[in-house]
Amino acid sequence: MDEQNFNPELSETNQPDVVCKNCAAKLVFEPGTTSLACPYCGTVNEIEIRDEETEELDFEEHIQLAEEGSEIEEVSTVACEACGAVTTLDKNVVSSECPFCGNKLIVKSESTTKIIKPKSLLPFKITVKEAGEHFKKWIRKRWFAPPGFKKRATQSNQMSGVYLPYWTYDSDTYTEYRGQRGDDYQETETYTDGNGKTQTRTVTRTRWTSVSGSVDVFFDDVLVLASKSLPDKNVTVLEPWDLENLTPFDEKFLSGFKAETYAIGLKDGFDIAKVKMDPIIDSHIRSDIGGDRQRITYKNVTYSNITFKHTLLPIWISAYRFKNKVYRFIVNGRTGKVQGERPWCWWKIALFILAIIAVIVLLAYLGENQ
16 A cells, blocks of 8 residues: 555444343454354344345435435544544544544544445454464565564554445446447558568558447446545455445444544545446447447547445554554455555565566576576
C-alpha cells in the first residue's frame, strides 16, 4: 500500500452493547457462526437471520432528499491525531488504538455526523487466529524483505476486525455511439530485398468504414469502496466478495468489531461506478461494431432505473512498525486473502539480478564451447 496515498477519514458506528439473555454479560460475535456464546455462563445467544432479500433503494429519490430521512442515523466520532482517521469508541471507553496506524486514541472532543444506515453485510467468517495464519503464509513469501522484517511483522498482535463501507449500484444504460469498423484483407506486394532482388510477400491491410449504433447494458451490483482509509487499488486485491451471501443488517454481527462509515457519498460513489462501467460498455460497443478492428470516436451514455445498497464487508487489519515506519496489512474476513505493505531489501534484489546475469553468461559460454 502506498503510504503517501493513505489519507483516511474513518468513523465507526457507535453500536449499543449486545448482552447475554441469561446473565447480561457483554457478548462478542464469533466469526463463522450465527450466534454469540456467553464466555461466563455458556448460554448460546442465536442471531435471528431474517429470510428476506436485501432491499435495493432508489438512487434519484435519495439524492433529491439530500441523504436525509428515515434511513439516516447520527454517530459520534473522535479523530486520530497521527493519521487523521475519524472513529468512535465503544460506550464508556475513553482510549483505544487506531486500527489503521496503531496510534493511541484518546477522547478529547467529539463531533457527530449523519449517515445512511447500512441495510446488509457479510459477517466475519475468518477468525482472528486464522487471519494471522494467512498473514504468516503471505509474509514467508516476501523473498526480498530486509533481514528481521519477517520476524517483526509476525509478532504483530494488534489485529482489528473492521467492517468497510461499500455502495453497490444497479443501473440500466443506453449508449449511442459513432465509430469505425475495420475489416482486414490480404494482398500481395512487391519489394526489393537487401541484395537488390525483387521479392513478393503477403501483407494484411485494413479497410475502414464509418458506423453508428446503440447498445443497452444492464449492470448489477457494481461494487464501490466508500472509504478513504485505505487505497482502493489495495482493497480491490481482496476481491471477489461473495455478495450472494449478503445478510440483512443486524447490529449483533458488529459486536466486538469496528464498523467504518462511508467517506465517499452516494452521488460521488456512483461517479466511481460509472468509471467501472465504462470499459464494459466499450466492450459491448466493439462487439456491436463487429469486424476485425474497431474504433470508438463518440459515445453518449444514459443511466436509468438506478438503485443502490449500502453494505458492510469484513476485513482484518493490523499495523506494525519496522525501522520507524508503519506498515499495514489487511485480510479478507471471508476468504483469508491477504494484501499488505512491505519494505524492500535492495541488496537482495541486486544479488538476485547479478545471479541471473551470471547464469545467462554461463549458459552462453557453455553454448559456444559445445
